[in-house]
Amino acid sequence: MTALHDVQPAPTGGLADGFGRVATDLRVSLTDRCNLRCNYCMPAEGLDWLPTDQTLTDDEVVRLVRIGVEDLGIREVRFTGGEPLLRRGLSDIVRRTTLLRPRPEVSLTTNALGLARTAATLAEAGLDRVNVSLDTIRADVFAQITRRDRLHDVVAGLEAADAAGIGPIKINAVLLRGVNDHLAPELLAWCLERGYQLRIIEQMPLDAQHSWSREGMVTAEEIFASLATAFTLTPDPDHRGSAPAETFMVDGGPARVGVIASVTRPFCGDCDRVRLTADGQVRNCLFAREESDLRAALRGGASDAEIADRWRLAMVTKRPGHGIDDTTFLQPTRPMSAIGG
Numbered sequence: 001m002t003a004l005h006d007v008q009p010a011p012t013g014g015l016a017d018g019f020g021r022v023a024t025d026l027r028v029s030l031t032d033r034c035n036l037r038c039n040y041c042m043p044a045e046g047l048d049w050l051p052t053d054q055t056l057t058d059d060e061v062v063r064l065v066r067i068g069v070e071d072l073g074i075r076e077v078r079f080t081g082g083e084p085l086l087r088r089g090l091s092d093i094v095r096r097t098t099l100l101r102p103r104p105e106v107s108l109t110t111n112a113l114g115l116a117r118t119a120a121t122l123a124e125a126g127l128d129r130v131n132v133s134l135d136t137i138r139a140d141v142f143a144q145i146t147r148r149d150r151l152h153d154v155v156a157g158l159e160a161a162d163a164a165g166i167g168p169i170k171i172n173a174v175l176l177r178g179v180n181d182h183l184a185p186e187l188l189a190w191c192l193e194r195g196y197q198l199r200i201i202e203q204m205p206l207d208a209q210h211s212w213s214r215e216g217m218v219t220a221e222e223i224f225a226s227l228a229t230a231f232t233l234t235p236d237p238d239h240r241g242s243a244p245a246e247t248f249m250v251d252g253g254p255a256r257v258g259v260i261a262s263v264t265r266p267f268c269g270d271c272d273r274v275r276l277t278a279d280g281q282v283r284n285c286l287f288a289r290e291e292s293d294l295r296a297a298l299r300g301g302a303s304d305a306e307i308a309d310r311w312r313l314a315m316v317t318k319r320p321g322h323g324i325d326d327t328t329f330l331q332p333t334r335p336m337s338a339i340g341g
């Protein structure tokens with residue numbers, strides 16, 4: 001008997017899935033290590049980090065990104081982690097990515113520790129945009145959430161990114177009940193004063209400790225209610241497209257705030273993202289339970305065309321939605337820090 005995969009032609013072209021979505025936005029994790037210990041992300045003692053020999057080298061990362069851009073229609077590349085600033089070759093990887101054609105937009109998601117030192121080099125390497133994670137501007141609450149007293153470093157990193165002309169600067173915040181949820185208006189006011197765009201993200205079931213609960217998370221409705229105590233929010237007339245954030249005009253605009261309601265208002269139908277982990281596994285969804293091993297192909301001597309085929313095939317099984325609300329939902333084995341947020 002012929003197996004189904006023997007009779008189906010291998011997909012060609014870009015990274016299309018079975019539901020008509022095409023991935024053009026690649027999130028690349030450069031390391032699973034982090035120098036913060038946000039309590040909603042990982043335990044105080046950290047995690048078992050990937051061994052060096054399993055982590056893609058700079059050349060391997062750039063080769064996969066090149067195949068993505070040249071052969072598979074990737075138009076945006078975001079480097080993340082773990083903490084991508086911990087990756088020694090980051091500026092070189094950024095520079096080599098910006099030399100690809102068509103030139104992709106290149107951005108970074110970071111906690112900004114060390115950005116004060118590296119922002120100018122990254123800007124020179126061609127980095128277009130940065131998203132900085134910052135859940136509060138109160139030093140004591142920051143230390144409580146991250147288990148590190150480093151708020152001053154984040155603020156210095158943001159100022160350096162701004163001075164280096166990397167922009168627009170977006171701030172990503174997660175609200176935790178009873179910890180910083182009542183501080184959302186203060187954080188928004190701080191961002192507005194500095195021209196940073198705040199996006200508040202619903203907490204997702206991706207923590208290493210598996211302690212997330214639907215009842216415990218702060219919902220988009222609660223986020224709106226909290227912000228409405230100090231600001232008037234009106235829907236953004238601009239088209240949202242595939243952006244994860246639903247944006248609102250603040251006090252009539254032009255300033256905006258975004259809410260990423262992955263749990264209560266999922267946007268999977270418009271998803272255009274695909275992820276590559278630091279050890280070279282393609283994930284077609286943050287919540288995927290299967291991965292496709294591109295590192296083995298790379299190190300086994302596969303050609304660019306063979307790697308591109310394997311990557312296209314990895315998209316075919318992308319599910320229509322993340323399924324958090326399904327009774328059969330199982331949290332992925334890898335936590336957010338090892339997938340690349």
Ligand code: SAM
Pocket residue numbers: 034040041080081082083084109110111112131132133134172173174201202203204205206207336337340341
């Ligand atoms: N270290 C970098 C940083 O801090 O931006 C990149 C990796 S970090 C995992 C990326 C983002 O994921 C951060 O904004 C963090 O707050 C967020 N995050 C971590 N765990 C999360 C969860 N369970 N739900 C929602 N966001 C989460």
